[in-house]
Amino acid sequence: MGEVSSFQLGVIGALFLSVASSVSIVICNKALMSNLGFPFATTLTSWHLMVTFCTLHVAQRLNFFESKPVDMKTVMLFGFLNGISIGFLNLSLGFNSIGFYQMTKLAIIPFTVLLETVFLKKQFSQKIKLSLFLLLVGVGIASITDLQLNVVGTVLSLLAIITTCVSQILTNTIQKKLNVSSTQLLYQSAPFQAAILFVTGPLVDQMLTKQNVFSYKYSPIVLAFIILSCLIAVSVNFSTFLVIGKTSPVTYQVLGHLKTCLVLAFGYTLLHDPFTGRNIIGILVAIFGMGLYSYFCTQENKKKQSGDLSIASQVKDRDHSSPLLGGKNTGHQDKESPEVKKPNKDSLV
Incomplete structure (x- = not known):
């Protein structure tokens, strides 16, 4: 029980750190780009990753x-894919309207659910799907204004969705399959993410802003x-x-939409951004959907843990009862109940 409670505290701490740091960096970057006129988002992201790697290198020392x-090919592929997904997301923002x-x-979120269902054989209950649907509807009501479609923007958006989903699924899969912590994986992959963005970032930013990051007056x-x-x-x-690593890619995306609602609310209360009844309704629906998702996930995890404990206790009881079947009557017992040995034999495989 102590291990379970410490794990839950770790998850809560990770969620809180993610929300606090993400909202903080949105505020900082909004001031940097909107108020101070520094529009080079992709190049700035490459600097983020370089500083993250340097900080982790000092911490490791x-x-x-x-x-x-970790296998170098896996880390390189993972790092480049993460870097490319960030670039596609920024390009999607540049070539599409805010609504799109x-x-x-x-x-x-739905694409991640689809990929995990098809390729990882992961099952999502109807309750989980309903809560995700409510969450998406709420965020859509609160944040989507206009939808202006264009061919280039649509293609970039599709590429951004695919690369982001795959990279986040890989983040979870690599940590569990290779038994590495989030810090270890980030330390190994950050240089490759920074490298791909450091090379492509200035080109992407110049394409979007018609300005050169190297000629900007700092x-x-x-x-x-x-x-x-x-x-x-670094915290983000x-x-x-x-x-x-501690939850799942879908949970991380749910958390991301909570950050969107918090940023909208912050913009209204402190920055006096335009806010309507539609925004309020959308945020409330999104928070309700997120609450349902958290509740259903907790209930399903409890059921899974209780099921695992019952299976473990049955195996333990079976192992303890096995010597009682031995002794002088072993031969007789084998004849009458040949299936007794079968579970033990299977459990060793």
Whole structure:
């Protein structure tokens, strides 16, 4: 029971860190891009990842965690895929309206569910699907304004959805299959993510903004916000891997939509952004859907844990009862109940 409670505390801590750091970096980046006129989002992300790797390298040198070697091809593929997904998301935002970009982000959840069902044979109950549907409807009502379709933007959105879903599923799968922590996987993959974005970032940003990041005039306040953004990004990147590793890609996406609602609410209360009754209704529906999702997930996990405990106790009782079948009457018992030995034989396989 102690292990279960400590695991639950770890999950809660990871979720809180993810929400707090993500909302903070949105606020910081909004000030940097909207108020200070620094529009180079993809290049900034590459700097985030470089600072994250440097921070983790120092932490590893100070023995805060142990670096675990992982297959280089797997890490390179994973790192490049993560970097490419970030680039496609930024391109999707650049070539589409805000409404269609929000639709792209909403589509990540059902597509992730589809991929996990088809390829990983994971089962989602009807209650879970209903709660996810309510969540998506709520976020859609709150955040989607207009939908302007174009061929290039649609293709980029599809590529962004596919690469994001696959990279998040891989984050969860690699951590569990290779038995590596979120810190170890982030430390191994961050250089490759940073490399792909460091090369492609300036090109993507120039394509979207018609400006060159290297010819931009950096004032002291812009540099200060860039440094702050990079420091917050360390927590964002770490908590992302931590949440996906401890929960699932779908749960991480649900958490992401909670962040969207919090950012909308923050913008209204502190920044006095335009806010309507539609936004309020959407946020309430989304929070209700998220609450249902959390409740149903907790109930299903409890059922699974109780089922695992009952199976373990049955196996234990069977193992303890086996010597009683031995002794002088072993031969007689084997004749009358030949199936007694069969479960023991199967359990050894």
